[in-house]
Amino acid sequence: MSDGLSEDGSDINQEDEDVMTPAELIAKLEEAWLNEKFSPELLENKSEVVECVMEQLTHMEANLQRVKKGDAKASIHRMEIDRIRYVLSSYLRSRLQKIEKYFPHVLEKEKSREMGDASLLSPEEFAFAKEYYANTETYLKAMALKRMPPNLQTIDMLKAVPEPCLDSFVFLRVKERQENILVEPETDDQREYVVDLEEGSQHLMRYRTIAPLVSTGAVQLI
């Protein structure tokens, strides 16, 4: 067995001084993956997690290149790499699908973002979204709009492409106790009421109500 595989690579220092072990990093990725899978809207990007995980994978793959064929440890490392790469790809796919599905809204939200707010899209996603928008607009113009009467040659993409439905219900598990979460009534003859979300408890409710708790990490979508 080469020495390369004996390093656990616990050197992920982030700029803001919080040191994450590789195991914590993978846990972060898995949280982000499930949240992204189940939230109706696109969540803030987690570029730094993606980059660190990729670094870990590349590092491990490089070490494996130096290992003899049939090494017992190598096959176990490879299985782990496969599992992590699956979560990573699935996470990035979920995001890309939402970017494509809601592209005008995603770009609009990114544009209207206040200075200092976390950005919705990673730089790569932003570039992709802009190209997707331009490509689709160019196509619709060439195929239809330009060939229509002069007063019908434009289309408002924000109105034409459906928005994410924030009123969808989601399943969630509470990670940090929350008090007085307002539950809005479903029908006119119901009244609004508040619930406390105990740590570890699970709930079914509208995404809109708990959206801020997803981004702070106080709840996990399941």
Place this chain on the structure above:
Amino acid sequence: MDPSEVEFIAEKEVVQIIPNFSLDKIYLIGGDLGPFNPGLPVSVPVWLALNLKQRQKCSIVPPEWMDIDKLEEMRELERKEDAFTPVPSPYYMELTKLLLNHSSDNIPKADEIRTLVKDIWDTRIAKLRLSADSFINQQEAHAKLDNLTLMEINTIRAFLLDSLNCMYKLRSNLQPGSTKGQFSDY
């Protein structure tokens, strides 16, 4: 979510194996494993346990709850109570399936265990259907779902969420001018 993904998550759970080989400690990205010594129990994630078992490199120690007496007790309680009783593992169904399919020779009375777990599952899913039905009928806005496992939630996820969204659309479309998304809305 595809059931294979729930199974994938369940495979992170830790089980004990008894290896028949020696190997030094392994430093995986997700944490350290081993060392492995023949005959000495060691904890590993289920995905590794199953792979080693497939290659006949270990036997798997069934989790403590995978036991006829304990499961019979659970089944009775589950049938008696209206609410969902606590389960021995958040992945009891997936683990039963995985371990019984790949390692039944290491599990005493495997067939009885399969039947018991299936009974518990069926009872719980019947309760779940009833609660989903009443949630929709009462037009509730919030439900507490303690003790439900991911696989259980997953069996009603698509149906329940689609129904709720449909009802929401029907209600909100009563107000004129609330339609959005022309492309998909023909």
Place this chain on the structure above:
Amino acid sequence: MFGEKALELVRELHRMSDGQLPAFNEDGVRQVLQEMEALFEQNQADVNEAKVEGRSELIPSIKLRHCCLLRNQRCLTAYLYDRLLRIRALRWEYGSVLPPNIRFHMSAEELQWFSQYKKSLATFMKSLGNGEGLDITQDTKPPKSLYIQVRCVKDHGELEIDDGTVILLKRNSQHFLPRWKCEQLIRQGVLEHVVS
């Protein structure tokens, strides 16, 4: 009736199940655009008459025609856009080279949109992880075990596995290969998974 042809385009796609792409209905599209042109010309004429000669009784028909125009615009763009979504899905299913029978169903402009989409996606995937690159069209199912048994359905030539070994994919040969190496070849119909 006005708008009927546009609605027929939408219905045409609606009847198809999700993954299917029917032939581009050039005729249908042209007919909708012709109807729109006719509606617009009639409206121009009526608007002039209403203005110049004060014939306000023409206004309701002008409004009706305008509604038809808007509906035609909406249905036609819905038709074109829904097709793009189906074409997009094909990239994920077949990889960057589409089978000829599918390309045959696409218009020249759709092929152009597709090739730009492929480019954007490739650029995105190459830039992931500080330029490290990650092909996210692979790994579409959770990994089950490291290797799977596959049978070669047609001659494909050589395939290099990550440890550097090269194997020859010859018709009817069987191999024990890393699962992720096979995924796309299985979808392309080169390999089939042998389930024991």
